[in-house]
Amino acid sequence: MTVPGHQELRVAEAPMKRGGGLRRKSKVAGGKRRDEHQMVPDATFTSYYGRPVVKASPWKADIPAYLFMGGVAGGSSLLAAGADLTDRPELCRVARVGALMALVGSLGALVHDLGRPSRFMHMLRVFKPTSPMSVGTWLVSAYAPFAGLAVASELMPTWLRRTRLGGLIDATATPAGVVAAVIAPTVAAYTAVLLSDTATPTWHDARGQLPTVFVGSAASAAGGLGMLGPVREAGPARRMAVGGALVELVAAHRMEHAMGLTGEPLSEGTAGRLMQASRALTVAGTVGTLVLGRRRTGAAASGLALLAGSALLRFGIFEAGQASARDPRFTIVPQRERLDARARQEAATRDVLRG
Amino acid sequence: MTRMGFFTDTSVCIGCKACEVACKEWNAIPDDGFDLLGTSLDNTGELGASTWRHVAFIEQPSRPVVDLGMPSLARLPDGSISPASASVAPVDAEHTGERADFRWLMESDVCKHCTHAACLDVCPTGSLFRTEFGTVVVQDDICNGCGYCVPACPFGVIDRREGEPATVKNAGIAQKCTLCYDRLGEGLEPACATACPTQSIQYGDVDELRERAQKRVDALHADGVHDARLYGESTHDGIGGLGAFFLLLDEPEVYGMPPDPVACTSLAPEMWKAAGIAALGLLAGAVAAFSGSRR
Numbered sequence: 237m238t239v240p241g242h243q244e245l246r247v248a249e250a251p252m253k254r255g256g257g258l259r260r261k262s263k264v265a266g267g268k269r270r271d272e273h274q275m276v277p278d279a280t281f282t283s284y285y286g287r288p289v290v291k292a293s294p295w296k297a298d299i300p301a302y303l304f305m306g307g308v309a310g311g312s313s314l315l316a317a318g319a320d321l322t323d324r325p326e327l328c329r330v331a332r333v334g335a336l337m338a339l340v341g342s343l344g345a346l347v348h349d350l351g352r353p354s355r356f357m358h359m360l361r362v363f364k365p366t367s368p369m370s371v372g373t374w375l376v377s378a379y380a381p382f383a384g385l386a387v388a389s390e391l392m393p394t395w396l397r398r399t400r401l402g403g404l405i406d407a408t409a410t411p412a413g414v415v416a417a418v419i420a421p422t423v424a425a426y427t428a429v430l431l432s433d434t435a436t437p438t439w440h441d442a443r444g445q446l447p448t449v450f451v452g453s454a455a456s457a458a459g460g461l462g463m464l465g466p467v468r469e470a471g472p473a474r475r476m477a478v479g480g481a482l483v484e485l486v487a488a489h490r491m492e493h494a495m496g497l498t499g500e501p502l503s504e505g506t507a508g509r510l511m512q513a514s515r516a517l518t519v520a521g522t523v524g525t526l527v528l529g530r531r532r533t534g535a536a537a538s539g540l541a542l543l544a545g546s547a548l549l550r551f552g553i554f555e556a557g558q559a560s561a562r563d564p565r566f567t568i569v570p571q572r573e574r575l576d577a578r579a580r581q582e583a584a585t586r587d588v589l590r591g
Numbered sequence: 592m593t594r595m596g597f598f599t600d601t602s603v604c605i606g607c608k609a610c611e612v613a614c615k616e617w618n619a620i621p622d623d624g625f626d627l628l629g630t631s632l633d634n635t636g637e638l639g640a641s642t643w644r645h646v647a648f649i650e651q652p653s654r655p656v657v658d659l660g661m662p663s664l665a666r667l668p669d670g671s672i673s674p675a676s677a678s679v680a681p682v683d684a685e686h687t688g689e690r691a692d693f694r695w696l697m698e699s700d701v702c703k704h705c706t707h708a709a710c711l712d713v714c715p716t717g718s719l720f721r722t723e724f725g726t727v728v729v730q731d732d733i734c735n736g737c738g739y740c741v742p743a744c745p746f747g748v749i750d751r752r753e754g755e756p757a758t759v760k761n762a763g764i765a766q767k768c769t770l771c772y773d774r775l776g777e778g779l780e781p782a783c784a785t786a787c788p789t790q791s792i793q794y795g796d797v798d799e800l801r802e803r804a805q806k807r808v809d810a811l812h813a814d815g816v817h818d819a820r821l822y823g824e825s826t827h828d829g830i831g832g833l834g835a836f837f838l839l840l841d842e843p844e845v846y847g848m849p850p851d852p853v854a855c856t857s858l859a860p861e862m863w864k865a866a867g868i869a870a871l872g873l874l875a876g877a878v879a880a881f882s883g884s885r886r
Contacts, residue, residue: 284647284847285630287637293742294751314877322881351736351751351763355716358735362717366856369739370715417877421870428869429862433713434742435855443862447869455876475880483876561742568844571851 283564292561298349300554305342310424311458317417330465386413424454438560445491455480460542501556510552518545594725596834598800604791606697613786640752643768653694702768704834710740712856734764745852829853
């Protein structure tokens with residue numbers, strides 16, 4: 237095994253050959269070869285028996301599900317507030333109920349994922365700006381009551397609606413919905429920081445584009461959800477869905493291609509298949525929205541495709557990160573290249589100083 | 592209080608694993624499986640929730656002790672050709688036969704007790720905290736097992752302990768080396784350093800250990816061991832220096848450590864900026880979706 241500048245045979249590697257010039261080839265939709273791999277140098281490197289350097293998160297499907305539902309909730313609250321303010325009661329109802337369901341689901345996933353679910357409230361004993369999970373917990377805690385208050389008026393039984401309390405709930409629905417909508421974008425975006433603020437190579441290196449990918453995915457999913465309601469009020473949902481899907485597709489493409497080596501897990505193995513399926517569904521949902529979005533069944537099918545595409549995107553990015561942590565190549569090679577580049581820089585500076 | 596830490600000098604490690612055993616015993620750590628890994632004398636594999644000291648073992652082809660700068664090739668047992676390299680424990684010339692052309696590297700790995708500890712930064716409950724000794728410790732009764740510290744650690748040290756809370760101590764919560772926080776308070780040294788028979792693991796004031804480590808690496812260089820290098824002693828690295836640092840005889844990745852670790856949280860401001868812009872973009876997009884009267 238060799239690394240650039242270190243021409244030594246590494247017997248520590250011998251029992252488990254890794255890297256070793258073995259380049260993995262991957263295919264994307266349509267059988268196109270990923271030509272950008274030519275830009276990435278051969279990843280030969282040394283490791284301790286091929287063991288990972290960093291640990292993959294202990295998180296299971298709960299976390300990508302949480303990322304997805306957080307996005308749906310955030311996007312739906314925006315849609316609900318807009319629908320409320322522009323007098324689209326049926327779209328408002330669909331979006332508010334959708335936001336509530338996504339919120340309850342995401343909180344359930346978050347608690348279920350804990351090693352000690354009974355200690356969930358320990359999240360609220362401190363506010364730590366250095367911890368994206370702490371910031372996120374507080375953002376969701378601020379968002380949830382307003383989203384809940386906004387949806388309460390939709391779910392009130394008729395007898396309650398007639399009481400003074402019912403009237404009060406009805407009166408607060410609009411302002412509560414607006415407050416929820418103001419916090420909502422942060423709920424949809426912060427989850428990108430949650431993933432990127434780790435030593436997991438693919439998540440960390442995705443940090444520049446990941447928030448854009450996630451908000452695009454959130455808008456696409458929430459728009460898709462809004463399209464499940466009556467078509468005549470769903471114009472904004474369709475526009476949100478198409479706009480979000482385009483942002484998601486473009487930003488994800490740019491992200492993957494800007495990342496180099498650590499972008500590879502996004503197109504390989506389980507993660508690659510999830511990303512590919514996500515892309516296909518999102519493209520199909522976008523085209524369906526544009527072509528059939530004004531018909532009841534076409535809108536519903538397109539909306540479901542966009543929701544599924546958004547969900548699979550979160551699962552794909554989650555899995556790609558997990559895979560990148562399990563393979564020491566993605567931790568060691570970029571760091572070694574950085575060190576070698578720094579050494580070359582320092583040597584060059586010395587030469588200049590010596591004249 | 593001065594900052595306390597470890598200097599692990601791998602040049603004198605004999606791979607006895609007394610540190611692993613002492614750590615397990617003192618901290619009452621449950622077993623971590625009894626697997627034979629089939630790669631080397633190391634059957635522990637890696638640090639984890641129930642392995643707070645881990646002795647790495649590497650077998651390598653060695654180099655002649657005096658490098659005259661001339662090309663030399665040696666045959667390995669499998670017939671391949673070994674490039675020239677230097678040895679730590681060279682065998683006398685007359686004894687160099689078939690079996691002499693290798694070296695063993697052993698290293699007792701441990702939590703680095705980082706200056707900029709990403710695990711501590713990302714912990715949402717405040718369970719991970721900085722002690723009066725400058726070390727980083729999990730408070731078992733606070734941790735809710737969110738697992739965020741696990742992917743945050745650039746060294747893959749901390750992990751969430753598997754198992755049922757009813758039967759396994761501290762199951763479901765993050766666990767790692769405490770630098771024997773309970774012993775330090777009583778004026779004792781950590782269990783691993785106490786048990787180490789060769790003083791490969793040295794415990795003390797980090798500043799004093801850094802001076803000692805520099806002297807040791809200088810002495811080794813003077814003796815012709817040019818492979819010797821310090822890892823994590825510099826306060827200018829991406830971690831701001833390690834509270835537990837090492838003298839290594841090869842590149843860090845050979846021992847399973849990252850060559851240029853950076854605390855992920857040092858880039859948090861740029862991540863929040865990107866997220867803030869994206870959030871504003873989503874808000875603007877939603878407003879745009881409602882502009883125009885078309886239904």
